[in-house]
Amino acid sequence: MTIHESARDINVRASVDVLVVGGGPSGFMAAYAAARKGNHKVMLLESRGYLGGNLTIGLPILAFLGPKGNQIIKGEPQKFIDRLKARGAATDHYPCKLHKSFTMVDGEEVKNVCAEMMEEAGVEVLMYVFCCGVLKDGDKVQGVIIESKCGREAILAKTVIDCTGDGDVAFRAGVECHKGDAEGGMQPPTLMYQMRGVDVQALRDAIVQHPDVYDMDNMPHSQFTRRHFITVGLRNQILKAREAGLDIPVSRTILITGLQPDEIWVNMVRVSGTDSTDPASYTRCEITAHKQIKVLNEYLRRFVPGFENAHMEIVSPFTGIRESRVIVGKYVLTADDIVSMRKFDDAVVVAGYPVDIHHSKGGDCTMIFTEDAYDIPYRVLVPEKIEGLLVAGRCSSMTHEAMAGTRVMSTCMALGEAAGSAARIALEDGVLPSQVDVQKVRTDLLENGVYLG
Numbered sequence: 001m002t003i004h005e006s007a008r009d010i011n012v013r014a015s016v017d018v019l020v021v022g023g024g025p026s027g028f029m030a031a032y033a034a035a036r037k038g039n040h041k042v043m044l045l046e047s048r049g050y051l052g053g054n055l056t057i058g059l060p061i062l063a064f065l066g067p068k069g070n071q072i073i074k075g076e077p078q079k080f081i082d083r084l085k086a087r088g089a090a091t092d093h094y095p096c097k098l099h100k101s102f103t104m105v106d107g108e109e110v111k112n113v114c115a116e117m118m119e120e121a122g123v124e125v126l127m128y129v130f131c132c133g134v135l136k137d138g139d140k141v142q143g144v145i146i147e148s149k150c151g152r153e154a155i156l157a158k159t160v161i162d163c164t165g166d167g168d169v170a171f172r173a174g175v176e177c178h179k180g181d182a183e184g185g186m187q188p189p190t191l192m193y194q195m196r197g198v199d200v201q202a203l204r205d206a207i208v209q210h211p212d213v214y215d216m217d218n219m220p221h222s223q224f225t226r227r228h229f230i231t232v233g234l235r236n237q238i239l240k241a242r243e244a245g246l247d248i249p250v251s252r253t254i255l256i257t258g259l260q261p262d263e264i265w266v267n268m269v270r271v272s273g274t275d276s277t278d279p280a281s282y283t284r285c286e287i288t289a290h291k292q293i294k295v296l297n298e299y300l301r302r303f304v305p306g307f308e309n310a311h312m313e314i315v316s317p318f319t320g321i322r323e324s325r326v327i328v329g330k331y332v333l334t335a336d337d338i339v340s341m342r343k344f345d346d347a348v349v350v351a352g353y354p355v356d357i358h359h360s361k362g363g364d365c366t367m368i369f370t371e372d373a374y375d376i377p378y379r380v381l382v383p384e385k386i387e388g389l390l391v392a393g394r395c396s397s398m399t400h401e402a403m404a405g406t407r408v409m410s411t412c413m414a415l416g417e418a419a420g421s422a423a424r425i426a427l428e429d430g431v432l433p434s435q436v437d438v439q440k441v442r443t444d445l446l447e448n449g450v451y452l453g
């Protein structure tokens, strides 16, 4: 059934040069890069009450370093880490055989640093607004419609950058979008949570001294002698727990050491079959995720050394979404491009994270490694038909398999920086983002320290 919603006049809240929708890793970087020369009016919209998106939920940032161990994500994302490090809120980039590298950050300081960066660059931030519509003239996006406690309002913009993760702006603008694999299966979401009071040394000792019992996937046990580590394994313990009747939704125990010595972040909730673009599905996911945590805590306390006296301290405010919509852009990046390390003349990001597909039906994961880093071309940010719009982050133009490699936050921040830089240069040159001189964008990125191979 449908009903007719009558047309009405709405307030125009703002008119800007560049409007970024979504303040996660790609969004705050896009806004900063668009604004950093100070010659454009830039606005950032965010539906939550803070910036940072998944950077705030206890996840390590993966793959600042590439498969050969050299740093490949630099530029503004590295400057962001430097800002965090200056206040003791980020670690070094630790090499890791499985993840190439991991960098832990303090989610609360992420929120502060993101806000300070926006203030510094003169970006106007508007939180608690949901982008629910797009204004178009023919095929050219002219701005968006937002919904908030004020009701519906319009924001006009010369260029819009969609960093919503779900491609909300692109979808509403009529850009062709896809979800998941050939059957529509998407990587399952996870509700991250933090345990404190963990005897991390006991966990470390168990893994290092008894590798036959406490197995790890593809990671030498020497990796666990360091202060910071990520476990991906303990498959034997999960089998034992299942035999004991615990319903564990995942085959591997993924634990991440936090910035405090007794802190561990748990990445083990899996709610298969969730579609975050359907609120009923996302609601079921949230409720299931909280139920899973109870079982997982029992598993950790009974089967994983070091958790005997641990308690749950923080549950992230939302279940994180690994995959939903991706757009069809001027180029669709494929797993073959990644694995063959294909070079592109219009590369704006060089990334190094392997293809890492958490199976849509739950349980395990498929990883496809590359020998070296790979290029991501500018055209993945540019929708095929709609003008005045760029799409950065995990919803850029990639296949299901390719986005399983490019979705990590180091790469998403770099994609955001590239989109912001391109939007700024297109405006300076009086052209649409689809017509921007990509060599100028590359030069701009290189001048800001970005690594392009």
Ligand SMILES: Cc1cc2nc3c(=O)[nH]c(=O)nc-3n(C[C@H](O)[C@H](O)[C@H](O)COP(=O)(O)OP(=O)(O)OC[C@H]3O[C@@H](n4cnc5c(N)ncnc54)[C@H](O)[C@@H]3O)c2cc1C
Pocket (backbone or CB within 6 Å): 021, 022, 023, 024, 025, 026, 027, 045, 046, 047, 048, 052, 053, 054, 055, 059, 060, 061, 062, 129, 130, 131, 132, 163, 164, 165, 166, 168, 189, 190, 191, 192, 267, 319, 320, 321, 322, 392, 393, 394, 395, 407, 408, 409, 410, 412
């Ligand atoms: C459970 C989980 C584990 C992961 N593990 C890792 C890991 O260990 N390391 C790693 O590097 N990466 C990891 N990833 C991947 C990574 O976190 C994401 O792919 C990445 O954060 C995507 O960045 P983004 O900017 O595209 O989107 P998001 O981080 O999703 O940010 C989107 C932002 O847009 C806002 N928004 C959305 N829709 C609207 C709207 N309509 N209007 C206004 N605002 C809106 C959201 O509130 C959010 O702040 C993981 C992801 C998940 C879910």
